[in-house]
Amino acid sequence: MSKKVLHHPETPENEAATSVWRSLREREDTIKFRHQSIREFYDAEDTMTEDERELSRRNFVKLMGASTALAGLGMAACRRPESYILPYADAPEWIVPGRPLYYATNMPAANGAVPLVVTSYESRPTKLAPNNTHPDKQGTDAQVQASILNLYSPSRSKSFLKDGGEVDAGEFEKFFSTFVKSAGKLGVVFGADESPTRNRLAREIQKKFPEVKFYSYEALENDVANKAVADAFGEKRVKLTPDFKKAECILSLDSDCLELDAKSSVLEFAKKRQGGSDGYDKELEKNKMNRLYQVESIFSLTGGMADHRLRIAPSQVSKVAVAIAKEIQSLAGNPKLAQALNGLTATFSGEEDYINDWAKACAKDLVGKKGKALVLVGTQQPSELHLLGLAMNEALGALGSTLNPYAASGQAYGTINDLKADVDAGGVENLLLLTPSNPIFDAAADADFDAILDKVGISIHFGERTDKTAYSCSWHIPATHYLESWGDALTANGFYSIVQPLILPLYPDTFSEIDVLTAIATGNYMSAPTATEPSEAHNEVKTTFTKQFSRQANDWNALLKNGYTKVRGYNKATLASIGSTSKLKSFYEQAPTNESLEVILAKDYSIGDGRYIDNAWLQEAPDPIIKLTWDNAAIVSPKTAKDLGVYDEIVQLETWNAARPAIGEAGGARAPMAKISVGDTSVKVPVIIGFGQADNTITLPVGYGQAADDGRESANRFIKGRPAVGDVGLNTGFNVYPLRKSSSEFLLKGAKVEKTKDKYKVASTQEHHAMYGRALAREVSTMDSPSKGDFAHQLENVSKQGMDSHIPKNIPLYKARDTNQEDLISDKKHQWAMTIDLNTCTGCNACLIACQAENNIPVVGKDQVALGREMHWIRMDRYYASQEHEYDSHGHIKKDEKTPAWVQDNPAVVPQPVACTQCESAPCETVCPVNATVHTEEGLNAMAYNRCIGTRYCANNCPFKARRFNFFDYNKRNPLMEKNLYRGPLGEKKVGSPEHLQRNPNVTVRMRGVMEKCTYCVQSLELAKIKQKQITKKKAEAAGGSINVELTAKDLMIPINGVKVACQEACPSDSIAFGNLLRNGENGIGKDTVVKAKESKRNYELLKYIGTFSRTTYLARVKNPNPEMPDAKYIGLATINIH
């Protein structure tokens, strides 16, 4: 079926110089792409899988006939089956059946615990939300949101293992009860998060068994840099926590400080981005905005937010840093910086000449904002750059102001290399692994974890997954999820925060980390908690709290209620002396070439360091930048791809058989495989194009390829009976950890690439549900622009971009009136609406996952994603935009003058979350033959799932492509088993699968053949309204009888900002505002934030010229370039016009 053709207006001249694309083929504008772009779904043949082709219409009719006949014979189910109500025998306190309870807890994490509020239905946690009362305002990201699924993961570790084989709990108890009595030369490896109780127990164990040694290991922690930084402060461990509240000018050196490297509140950054407006109380002021400079090699989410982004190879980041530092030194001399810069020089020449100006202007800006400036260094960068960054921060007066150095109290734990040394020297004979990492899979070659395991006597692994390490150790203890455990943690700013269980352990043999440590400290075997008796861990945590963090009586109850105390576990550290940075020069001296490339082993946006490989939500969430799902791939820039000779191939190969005019990134999408070797190790991975990636570099996201049974080369083999991953993680991606030779190395030099003939199927969503139109996402610049005028003018013109000022007045022939001549959207109490602020949206996917958790959205699996059938109600669009032609002083395009190559090759990225926009005059409603999608009185475009017969007319008629169709029974039948979906009623069902426990009881679980989409979390809206209705009773009591009560519309309105929808709640940067349009400030009714947001000049309507009157509107993005920068005039022009 072809797509409904919408005739879009011309692109205005002042936007036409910017070229915009979503995928490589769109950039290349191939004929195949054009062919596809006019179709609703991909070419039928290309879309169908082998199985679908087999299932012909004839077969279908045969089957249907047979089943109807059988149904007639049976007629067994005429009576309604008897069902039962099982009330509690002894009702627990607080639980009201049908109403959720909310508990505060924290998720431990290496970058600081994440404060959470957990929704729990009858003691069943279903959803996570950030704890907004916490002073750290940490927010949640996609991985935090998805972590609840780990609790219900079907592949969770449930029983003890001995030498990789299951044993019952008694056998382990026998072993462990004696083991804890004589721990001897035990090495204990912790994760990198901070837990005061763990630290205290470690001290107690140390006292009892002086030979026990402690280590800390997580795969992507830069131990060497951490040590160098701690030494500079003269402390054992130091945490550097940025304070974005104070930072006005930020230089990020390869640090994804808003997502993967986020060590503090993204919300504070976002607030600073709003130019002095708080909750849209006034218009954004340009001189109150912060400014972000980003120097990076891979496109990160932070890079997408940056005002100035410099695209450069990872080793050259240091060179840029030196150039900037030199400039800072000359403007604001500082002895520590002088010392750090000793012997370092950096000048750029040739094509890179512009970087000199870039560095100069950036340094000047930083120095101008002294005391409010901040320099951040990426985790993966070498320790010397971290030290240089410290010196720059010192010179800029950042330490103690925008960057808080905290000394972590307690002992210093060794690194994995220390562990190796101790094992080799005989100081450690037994091993206890409590780290969430998977060292046998992810430890660097120099740590040689295989050898460590060989040498130690008894090795005990503790974890939630039976990963490779679990099978390699002599024992494995199944771990409880953090929502089942007692524990504690420190947040980024050191606030003591509690980890409290929401539910008894789902599996009786699981224990928490504190349980295990307590057993060693006390010499008694772990006790499992019961309904009335908490585990030992509870008592230990309480002891830690009362001894170290309690300040007054009853604190404990307050701690349980709030989830935190304001007492901190960190002390302020002061900078002593900065170590030598002289090695930095040799690091950046040699820039990469196309013969000797640089490889970046990057943390993955989906699965982190590999620990989330069995999390289906994260696997299916498209990578925020490259939009790949279910896999990792080598990301190279277009130029490097051309150098390597794979570019044309990739363009060709985006279809499974390039000779045919097949289309789409559909089921046939393939990527060519290449062999990437560093030294004597090589991996064979698919190659895909990443725009904005530095030339001559390759990004390899880590963590994938933990087990595969399809014979792929660069992945661990899947062993039946010892499954290192579940259904979800099987056959996903490629293991690139073997390239890592040293624990301190994440950036590898001298890589060589060899083309191979193999292809690999990839599922990328960048062309799926593609919208077309003018000025979809809008951007303005605080700087005067010849084409767009000054900032005030640009603000005025936001709503006119993309020819919106030329829309003829909309005079509908059809009047939206009912038979009584009343407005169809008639409710006088609530009219729902939303705004999404592109100025603060980083594109992090937190909303997408939160929506999935709240609305019971199924996972469909890689093959179905490849066919464009992913079910996410929120689609995170990501556009690339770069200016191709210069403007003259009158704002006309100079057709003959192209912009410099370094501008064209460094596109801007604009993320845009799109869900159903709840059109007031919705095109989907008019085409539904069964009235399954209709409008409510409150302006929602509602879905009655039980009415839908699956014609899909509505999806075809939706200009926003916001509707999703259940092609299969994804909820009931496991889509991750091969061909399972095509077996119809014979397919494997997910009966009793634990992930069903996560479902939200207030939302229908949709089945096959049903269209679904966002309805603004209507279940939450209805509940909020119903709660407000209880006012009738309250007023009746006050008025002395309900007969005397008089209620106005205002009384029945839910309070100001009284309801939060799931995506809004999850958004770490508060980009989504939602509320009631009738709370408009008139007649003493307060104003909802969404009303204020809609009054902003930045507010605009998506596809306004189609005349659908969307309830969701967007706020334009504002870029705040520094006029002195060489790229300033190209910034802030990324208005997205798609043809």
Place this chain on the structure above:
Amino acid sequence: MANFFPRWTNYTPLKLAICAGIAGVGLVAAFTYYATPKAQRVGYMPSQPIPYNHELHVQQLGLDCRYCHSFVESSGHANVPSANTCWNCHQHVKTDSPKLEPLRKAIDKNYENYDGKPIEWVRVHSAPDYAYFNHSAHVNRGVSCESCHGDVHEMEEVYHAESLSMGFCLDCHRNPEKHVRPLEEVYNLDYDAEEYLEENKEVADVVNAFIAENDELKRKRLSSQEKLGHYLVDHWNVQPKESCSTCHR
């Protein structure tokens, strides 16, 4: 060629059509009579593990609905009481009755067959999974238990009294005045609007004055329930929604 079909066959198609028509009408009629919720559900009276007698507890002992269905005003579910609610009284009253055996099994730790497992009450009223009925939304706005569950206070054994079909819901959502009553009377299942107005003369005056002021209503012949209902619907701003998402999500 001779006429293949004899003459009388000319009317066969017509006869067939008439028969098919009658059969069709019959089928529809039979379906509406036998297969709709009204026929399928009304009167459903399964036997319960404990033959709990509402008539005895409400009429003779004077229990309020909310003693057992305690969360009906604050939650969407009107909970069936947990065993300890029953045990509050029955640990003193009729404890040894054989009828109460399932209760003692669930809650009485001194009972020999005690297993602590919940009592399996058979569900009488059941909304489909895709319909999200909320009790608190109704009882807090003057809709009585009786409107949907019938005269439960007179039932010795609970049965399905109303059809509870979508049409049943919509009837009330379209004409709420037929059911809305003062909040104080929601759990009074013997309530009668006429008696109420007779007992509360001043209320009757206010209601009558309200009806007299309303041009549309004063021309209609209204029952006492409708008069009072109109008054309350207007004063409480009751506007039941008819759009799908009110009940279906």
